Amino acid sequence: MAKTVLITGASSGFGAACAEKFAEAGHNLILLARRLDRLETLQHTLQDRCQVHIDRLDVTDSSAVSDVLNRLPSAFKNIDILINNAGLALGLDPAHSASLEDWETMVNTNILGLLRVTHQILPGMVAKDSGHIVNIGSTAGSWPYPGGNVYGATKSFVQTFSRQLRADLLGKHIRVSNIDPGLAETEFSQVRFKNDREQATGVYKGTQPLTAKDIAEIVFWVTSVPPHININALEVMPVCQAWGPLSVDREMG
Numbered sequence: 001m002a003k004t005v006l007i008t009g010a011s012s013g014f015g016a017a018c019a020e021k022f023a024e025a026g027h028n029l030i031l032l033a034r035r036l037d038r039l040e041t042l043q044h045t046l047q048d049r050c051q052v053h054i055d056r057l058d059v060t061d062s063s064a065v066s067d068v069l070n071r072l073p074s075a076f077k078n079i080d081i082l083i084n085n086a087g088l089a090l091g092l093d094p095a096h097s098a099s100l101e102d103w104e105t106m107v108n109t110n111i112l113g114l115l116r117v118t119h120q121i122l123p124g125m126v127a128k129d130s131g132h133i134v135n136i137g138s139t140a141g142s143w144p145y146p147g148g149n150v151y152g153a154t155k156s157f158v159q160t161f162s163r164q165l166r167a168d169l170l171g172k173h174i175r176v177s178n179i180d181p182g183l184a185e186t187e188f189s190q191v192r193f194k195n196d197r198e199q200a201t202g203v204y205k206g207t208q209p210l211t212a213k214d215i216a217e218i219v220f221w222v223t224s225v226p227p228h229i230n231i232n233a234l235e236v237m238p239v240c241q242a243w244g245p246l247s248v249d250r251e252m253g
């Protein structure tokens with residue numbers, strides 16, 4: 001049966017790939033992001049496979065979140081799956097020289113944006129006693145790296161909030177899953193390095209990173225397992241990525 005799937009950050013990367021994957025399976029889509037032109041193109045491509053509603057949404061704008069969700073057409077009001085995907089990293093500077101504005105934007109998007117959308121959608125899921133929330137975290141939430149500071153911390157929040165939601169929702173038929181991807185080639189690094197293409201492409205040089213399609217397949221699988229199963233958390237890296245040893249400085253004395 002066709003479900004209604006709401007995807008934040010659907011204009012590129014994982015979000016756009018999820019839209020394509022869920023459309024392929026005939027599910028109806030609510031696609032939200034700031035770049036409406038991208039969403040219009042996606043809607044045009046997908047609308048022969050499913051119903052697609054698009055709207056411009058900046059998740060950092062609290063009143064826009066409630067306006068956009070309150071004005072969903074009636075055919076799209078009954079949300080079965082929420083994919084909290086909108087997010088970004090800005091910069092790779094150490095904490096002592098990072099931009100406070102970048103930190104605030106990451107917190108406002110990755111944490112508060114996700115909370116605003118969830119806070120508005122969750123009561124409807126509870127009222128009908130069904131639904132699935134998929135939060136996109138990151139390996140950066142578990143494994144610190146130099147320059148990851150606030151970005152990693154926002155993704156630790158997403159991991160923990162996902163688990164806390166499960167605790168609150170015990171006894172209800174609502175699933176919550178946290179997906180933590182590692183190195184994946186999308187527009188992520190272009191955004192992080194503020195359109196410095198050389199720096200962005202350098203991130204993936206000599207690697208075979210995850211693709212947006214890989215993550216969409218995983219999100220789709222997580223939502224397709226039998227309804228008594230909850231995939232709590234799933235961490236995924238490309239084979240070319242793994243952990244290093246803990247760092248030790250031998251010059252400090």
Ligand code: NDP
Nearest residue numbers: 009011012013014033034035058059086087184186187188
């Ligand atoms: P992209 O930059 O390709 O996509 C990010 C999406 O988030 C875009 O659609 C963008 O849309 C949207 N977005 C950003 N800020 C806002 C905002 N304020 N309001 C609404 N939408 C917003 O990167 P990815 O697809 O890689 O990123 C998707 C998620 O995956 C993010 O949460 C990211 O942190 C996470 N992630 C990425 C990894 C990677 O290596 N690529 C690995 C692990 C996690 P628009 O600009 O149109 O608003």
Ligand code: 8X3
Nearest residue numbers: 138139140181182183
């Ligand atoms: C994106 C993965 O390692 O660039 O969340 O932080 S990483």
